Amino acid sequence: MKLTWQRQRIRPRHRFSTSQWGVDEKETLIVRVEHDGVVGLGEAVPSSLYGQSLESCEATLAQMAARLGDDPFALESILTRLGREFDSQRAALDGLDAALHDWVGRKLGVPVWKLLGLDQPRKRTTFTIGVADPDLTRVKIDEALAAGFDALKIKVGVESDHETLALVRAKFDGPLFLDANAAWTPEEARRQIPTLAQYRPTIIEQPLRREDWQQMKGLRDLGVAPIFADESCERPADVVRLHGYVDGVNIKFNKCGGIRPALRMVYLARELGMLTMLGCFVSSSLAIAPALTIASLVDYADLDGALLLAEDPFEGITRDGGVITLSDRPGLGVWPRGR
Ligand SMILES: [Mg+2]
Incomplete structure (x- = not known):
């Protein structure tokens, strides 16, 4: 299984603010899992509210890439294992969880909801x-x-x-x-x-x-x-x-x-x-x-x-x-x- 990622820049139509923070422009990460000729995609959306940043997410994904194993169908064991190891970086886990589900659905030709x-x-x-x-x-x-x-x-x-x-x-x-x-x-x-x-x-x-x-x-x-x-x-x-x-x-x-x-x-x-x-x-x-x-x-x-x-x-x-x-x-x- 090959895990890669790239930054994606997005911009709200209007500045988006809450009582605590505001955003004019931000970056998220597109997470890509490739195996057996099929590609699955997910998006990691780090938030500083939860101790996550683009950098911490990328560093986590780099460590995860070496520990994925070779069976994307083994969602439960991969995500449980990596979830324990990278518990403080759940935006990165989310990106991987999404990419693996996307991969399985694409491989089987069915939507994930199905x-x-x-x-x-x-x-x-x-x-x-x-x-x-x-x-x-x-x-x-x-x-x-x-x-x-x-x-x-x-x-x-x-x-x-x-x-x-x-x-x-x-x-x-x-x-x-x-x-x-x-x-x-x-x-x-x-x-x-x-x-x-x-x-x-x-x-x-x-x-x-x-x-x-x-x-x-x-x-x-x-x-x-x-x-x-x-x-x-x-x-x-x-x-x-x-x-x-x-x-x-x-x-x-x-x-x-x-x-x-x-x-x-x-x-x-x-x-x-x-x-x-x-x-x-x-x-x-x-x-x-x-x-x-x-x-x-x-x-x-x-x-x-x-x-x-x-x-x-x-x-x-x-x-x-x-x-x-x-x-x-x-x-x-x-x-x-x-x-
Ligand atoms: Mg809220």
């Missing part, structure tokens, strides 16, 4: 309005609604929250997801969240710092909306830890390490009676496809990472209003644009 026994992925996604000044916010809301999105996610946790939410609610009556990205102390959250009730949020995501997860229990009792953990929930064991403290979890592939750990998180959360969401970072469609592959299993999808781009280097995911559909091509169902 290999997993799932329906063809077709899911409503929220579209995210990042933190911006009122004029740009107005432009973003108008663009999102004109494009037919019918569920919006608003980044909150800054001074202009009420101004932004009033703007949104003046134009939009549908499901509204609020994400504070760890902006508040427990005291601030207890003050702020009741004032957000007037905007009828569908859920409120990560109101507190990631280490303050136990305090989220008290915020559930405010009864404003289900409280979701994102930054506080990276991997399967976190779902178990958070049970009883939050209503739901936001599962992302670069946090957990790919399709296989994400499936474990979904099943654990469902068994424990928790709500589930699949989230993403700004990326191309190649990183969205693995998440969309399992999206039929979750309550909510926030898989707009490639829809925020000026130009997506991959195609295979189509959109009709707020609903995105994955192709029925073998593998992950996406391919480099124009090929």
Whole structure:
């Protein structure tokens, strides 16, 4: 098995910001597994929030390349073994997990969702309005609604929250997801969240710092909306830890390490009676496809990472209003644009 990678530069249409950070342009890694004349592709999307960088990802992939073995069908043993060894670099694991699944699907001539026994992925996604000044916010809301999105996610946790939410609610009556990205102390959250009730949020995501997860229990009792953990929930064991403290979890592939750990998180959360969401970072469609592959299993999808781009280097995911559909091509169902 030959493992290679290259950097890919992508650019959001507008600067994308949260209460904690912003991005004008970024690089991700295209991970390529080649064996027996078949190529599988995945995308690694490192995030500094989780101790990952392009460099740490590349260094990890270089070490993994020598330890892959020669049977790409042995997904479980390869990914479990490398998962133990490179546990702190789960964006790199995610890229490899995706490329191996893509390889197996292409080799067998079936889509990965079919290999997993799932329906063809077709899911409503929220579209995210990042933190911006009122004029740009107005432009973003108008663009999102004109494009037919019918569920919006608003980044909150800054001074202009009420101004932004009033703007949104003046134009939009549908499901509204609020994400504070760890902006508040427990005291601030207890003050702020009741004032957000007037905007009828569908859920409120990560109101507190990631280490303050136990305090989220008290915020559930405010009864404003289900409280979701994102930054506080990276991997399967976190779902178990958070049970009883939050209503739901936001599962992302670069946090957990790919399709296989994400499936474990979904099943654990469902068994424990928790709500589930699949989230993403700004990326191309190649990183969205693995998440969309399992999206039929979750309550909510926030898989707009490639829809925020000026130009997506991959195609295979189509959109009709707020609903995105994955192709029925073998593998992950996406391919480099124009090929
Ligand atoms: Mg979030």
